[in-house]
Amino acid sequence: MPTPLIAGNWKMNTTVQEAALLAGHLRGSLGGVTSVEVVLCPPFVSLAEVARAVQGSAIKVGAQNMHHEDKGAFTGEVSPLMLLGLCQYVILGHSERRRDFAETDAVVNRKVHKALASGLRPILCVGELLADRQAGREEAVVTASLKASLEGVTSPDGLVVAYEPVWAIGTGLAATPQQAQAMCALVRRLLAGQFGREQASALRVLYGGSVTPANIQELASQPDIDGGLVGGASLNAAQFADIVRTTVSVRP
Numbered sequence: 071m072p073t074p075l076i077a078g079n080w081k082m083n084t085t086v087q088e089a090a091l092l093a094g095h096l097r098g099s100l101g102g103v104t105s106v107e108v109v110l111c112p113p114f115v116s117l118a119e120v121a122r123a124v125q126g127s128a129i130k131v132g133a134q135n136m137h138h139e140d141k142g143a144f145t146g147e148v149s150p151l152m153l154l155g156l157c158q159y160v161i162l163g164h165s166e167r168r169r170d171f172a173e174t175d176a177v178v179n180r181k182v183h184k185a186l187a188s189g190l191r192p193i194l195c196v197g198e199l200l201a202d203r204q205a206g207r208e209e210a211v212v213t214a215s216l217k218a219s220l221e222g223v224t225s226p227d228g229l230v231v232a233y234e235p236v237w238a239i240g241t242g243l244a245a246t247p248q249q250a251q252a253m254c255a256l257v258r259r260l261l262a263g264q265f266g267r268e269q270a271s272a273l274r275v276l277y278g279g280s281v282t283p284a285n286i287q288e289l290a291s292q293p294d295i296d297g298g299l300v301g302g303a304s305l306n307a308a309q310f311a312d313i314v315r316t317t318v319s320v321r322p
């Protein structure tokens with residue numbers, strides 16, 4: 071079984087000062103935790119400060135997005151070359167990027183290739199809309215999205231996949247542990263189909279969408295859920311620490 075992972079997606083929250091403070095708090099409470107990998111994903115402008123705040127501890131840092139080219143005329147974008155040295159992970163294809171910035175599976179696929187080639191570990195997000203689930207299409211949608219996002223990938227070392235049903239993100243309405251397990255098991259079967267069973271069982275599959283201290287225990291107890299991608303609750307140091315500690319107790 072792979073080491074579980076809990077990642078905090080801070081989204082467009084925290085000033086540089088607030089980010090450093092939050093990272094400092096988390097370093098104090100979680101800096102020595104090694105049985106669960108902890109990853110903080112602040113906004114780009116705070117990556118350097120957060121990296122400094124957790125330096126020398128077990129906590130890792132991630133970006134929330136990146137461009138698929140190393141450099142060039144892409145105003146406002148941030149490249150993998152710029153991220154190297156600041157962070158180890160990068161969230162790719164989050165539903166908010168797909169919804170608000172028109173990121174397609176094809177674009178996400180380019181980013182995944184680039185991240186892996188650059189030595190950054192992608193946290194690739196996939197998940198269905200409420201309408202998809204209501205129509206019973208969740209498996210078909212996630213299958214198509216994951217396959218397209220991973221097209222042509224042959225060496226997935228470091229890849230993390232986060233199953234995030236869009237209807238559960240920021241709504242307080244998390245998937246049930248059974249729903250989350252079923253979809254994470256599907257993700258793992260798809261990974262096994264592409265990379266082989268052994269490789270697939272070594273990759274982390276996370277659940278994301280309204281993860282809280284109250285529901286993480288049951289979620290992390292599921293056989294195919296190797297941790298969580300946490301949004302809202304990751305901005306509260308006590309709640310995030312609680313989520314990590316509960317995961318440690320479930321998956322020692």
Ligand code: PGA
Pocket residue numbers: 079234238239240241242278279280281299300301302303
């Ligand atoms: P949430 O966000 O925990 O606030 O639902 C999760 C995410 O968007 O990654």
